[in-house]
Amino acid sequence: DGGITQSPKYLFRKEGQNVTLSCEQNLNHDAMYWYRQDPGQGLRLIYYSQIVNDFQKGDIAEGYSVSREKKESFPLTVTSAQKNPTAFYLCASSIGGGGHAEAFFGQGTRLTVV
Amino acid sequence: AQSVSQHNHHVILSEAASLELGCNYSYGGTVNLFWYVQYPGQHLQLLLKYFSGDPLVKGIKGFEAEFIKSKFSFNLRKPSVQWSDTAEYFCAVSNLKAAGNKLTFGGGTRVLVKP
Numbered sequence: 001d002g003g004i005t006q007s008p009k010y011l012f013r014k015e016g017q018n019v020t021l022s023c024e025q026n027l028n029h030d031a032m033y034w035y036r037q038d039p040g041q042g043l044r045l046i047y048y049s050q051i052v053n054d055f056q057k058g059d060i061a062e063g064y065s066v067s068r069e070k071k072e073s074f075p076l077t078v079t080s081a082q083k084n085p086t087a088f089y090l091c092a093s094s095i096g097g098g099g100h101a102e103a104f105f106g107q108g109t110r111l112t113v114v
Numbered sequence: 115a116q117s118v119s120q121h122n123h124h125v126i127l128s129e130a131a132s133l134e135l136g137c138n139y140s141y142g143g144t145v146n147l148f149w150y151v152q153y154p155g156q157h158l159q160l161l162l163k164y165f166s167g168d169p170l171v172k173g174i175k176g177f178e179a180e181f182i183k184s185k186f187s188f189n190l191r192k193p194s195v196q197w198s199d200t201a202e203y204f205c206a207v208s209n210l211k212a213a214g215n216k217l218t219f220g221g222g223t224r225v226l227v228k229p
Contacts, residue, residue: 033216040123042204042219058216059115090158092217102148103217105158 006091006106013113021076021109023091031096032074036060037088049074050096078111086113116141118207120220128228129197135190135223137205147188148206149179197229
């Protein structure tokens with residue numbers, strides 16, 4: 001069953017701690033993305049990767065880091081430098097290339113800082 | 115930088131009413147346009163997309179959208195809604211000249227259909 005798997009579904013973090021969100025896809029997609037969803041603000045792009053071992057900052061990359069060591073995996077680390085980390089995080093993937101590709105989304109991880 | 119505006123944050127309507135959600139984008143070049151839907155507790159899924167050709171696009175579940183280039187708009191419509199259409203709807207744009215095929219999303223519109 002092809003798709004995108006995000007884990008965990010819910011995550012609690014203490015202030016000052018780093019936390020890593022997992023995203024795995026078995027769609028053989030080249031491109032992967034991390035978005036943050038906040039009420040009334042839609043989805044905002046954090047980081048994206050077009051190919052293994054390469055990634056670029058999105059619109060709100062500060063306080064986040066990513067890696068892309070394998071095609072199927074694109075983990076996101078929320079660092080202690082992120083001022084307002086409580087949010088719903090969505091991972092997506094697409095075939096990539098020059099447009100005409102829809103993005104497929106995972107179920108999301110809800111991160112709460114306590 | 116491109117941006118996407120969705121005019122209504124919340125819409126409440128009764129079953130069988132018609133629905134129209136507005137979406138405007140700012141980029142003047144060639145774009146791909148999408149509407150995604152997020153049903154309660156479910157992941158985002160694609161409703162419909164426009165790449166080129168006929169500006170009236172039909173999607174799943176009876177939805178359609180019309181691309182009007184002169185107005186930079188891509189409004190979503192459904193002639194008769196059902197209770198199961200209760201969801202949050204997102205308009206999104208990708209710019210063919212930008213690297214990474216990344217999507218820019220609007221703020222979303224929460225639609226509540228009363229039975």
